[in-house]
Amino acid sequence: MLRGLDIRDMLIIDRLDLVFQPGLNVLTGETGAGKSILLDSLGFVLGWRGRAELVRAGAEQGEVVATFDIAPTHPARAVLREAGLPEDDELILRRVNGADGRKTAWVNDRRCSGEVLRRLSETLVELHGQHDDRGLLNPKGHRDLLDTYGDLGALRDTVRAVWRDVAARRKALETAEVALAKVRAEEDFLRHAVGELDAIDPQPGEEAELDIRRRMMQSGERIREDIARAAQVLGQEGAEGAAADALRWLEGVAEKAEGQLDAPIAAIGRALVELDEAASGVTRCLDALSFNPLELEEAEERLFAIRALARKHDVLPDDLGDFADALRRQIVALDQGDADLKALGVALSEAEASYAAAAGALSAARKEAATALDRAVTAELAPLKMERAVFETRITPAELGPSGQDEVTFSVATNPGAPAGPLAKIASGGELSRFLLALKVCLTGTDSGLTLIFDEIDRGVGGATADAVGRRLAQLASGGQVLVVTHSPQVAAKGAHHWRVEKRVENDQTLSTVRPMLGPDRVDEIARMLSGEHITPEARAAAEALMGG
Secondary structure (H helix, E strand, O other): OEEEEEEEEEOOEEEEEEEOOOEEEEEEOOOOOOHHHHHHHHHHHOOOOOOOOOEOOOOOEEEEEEEEEOOOOOOHHHHHHHHOOOOOOEEEEEEEEEOOOOEEEEEOOEEEOHHHHHHHHHHHEEEEOOOOOOOOOOHHHHHHHHHHHOOOHHHHHHHHHHHHHHHHHHHHHHHHHHHHHHHHHOHHHHHHHHHHHHHHOOOOOHHHHHHHHHHHHHHHHHHHHHHHHHHHHHOOOOHHHHHHHHHHHHHHHHHHHOOOOHHHHHHHHHHHHHHHHHHHHHHHHHHHOOOOHHHHHHHHHHHHHHHHHHHHHOOOHHHHHHHHHHHHHHHHHHHOHHHHHHHHHHHHHHHHHHHHHHHHHHHHHHHHHHHHHHHHHHHHHHHHOOOOOEEEEEEEEEEEEOOEEEEEEEEEEOOOOOOOEEHHHHOOHHHHHHHHHHHHHHHHHHOOOOEEEEEOOOOOOOHHHHHHHHHHHHHHHOOOEEEEEOOOHHHHOOOOEEEEEEEEEEOOEEEEEEEEOOOHHHHHHHHHHHHOOOOOHHHHHHHHHHHHO
């Protein structure tokens, strides 16, 4: 609900503080008094596009502050959270327009963009008038209005869910087709490469082992002769045998040496152990250097083959096995690709069938809701003196999408036999106002926390028709808040709260102000609307009768 509107230095308003109430709020005044400026100022703080020059002549800047009360479940809170703005039960919008044309906006004292203001405004205010293209006159919103009127949210959610499933399955099929086409283009390469890799079957670490073995075999002939001589010197015919003889000789005389040979004997024993270990190691090395000359050739051929494959596929030699596994997986995918595509195609067809069924059910429900809406609007048109007019909710095929397969348009024919067409193009000013009001009365249950604004929606009507307009505006306001700018005394008389917009001249400047109409002042204002500037007792009596009706 709009609780307050503070305006500073906007057009011909120098300073104005308005406090609005729930129910029907009425603004009246003579033509040119500044009623439209109030709406311009409210539209400015809500981020709507309007007049380019709004700052009052001579002022450095203009400023508008709008204060709203929002319930815990109000949709404005979702916009605030998404924009990272502070959230409270009170929502304060403030916007400044400098004399140089620059505009700055705040939401709950936090800077924000005009786009955020516009998104908030969609959850806060709905304007209805002859030149409004944001509300009921915008065909883009007619389908959502019909769905909400018919309580079709659950069916529409089902259609959206199935549509997402169709989109996901279609993307999966397209991705698989692209991947399979790519693999097919490389089929010859894949099968040849896997054949080469399988023929060699390189193992992790094998390239390093082959390199070491190859180098050992290459150097074996050069060092084997010296190693063999060393083995001979160390063995039984050399150092080990001589040490064994020395140990045997010393042990034979040790008892007669009075213990002086114990240490040398022990040292020679240790030396024999070390000599045996050394001789064994040298022998093992000789055995390792003993190879068939063909082994070197075979090792070199395998080593070079592994390295060649690694360079060819631009991988490390130790990664050739994993690379071969990856290629094999592609071949498996290729071999079973057609079956996978067929399965994905079947899944897509099933999802499309589910979508067709869900969209068909939604279309049928929309047709029922459209029939009910047409009856409801027709019933509302009769008291508004448009009993011969025809309102029709047209449902036509549309491109398939998350909202179903229907396009919805509200069309009217002002007289029987006349061609029907879009609401905004067929109806005249007064007729359009009454169509909008009748439609809004039927759709009123669909709003959540919106302040409804009607800008001279009673234009072109009077008498009983204007009275019917006033009663319906009061009906709309019974459960929320409605602001109406009106020249009709019948409408003004139905208001729960009444303000008069006036012009005055101060120091050769024209200024606009707003006064609350209470008690006798309100009677006089409605009497003025009935009879003009000269208010007669009869006009006052008629005003009191309207207010009591």
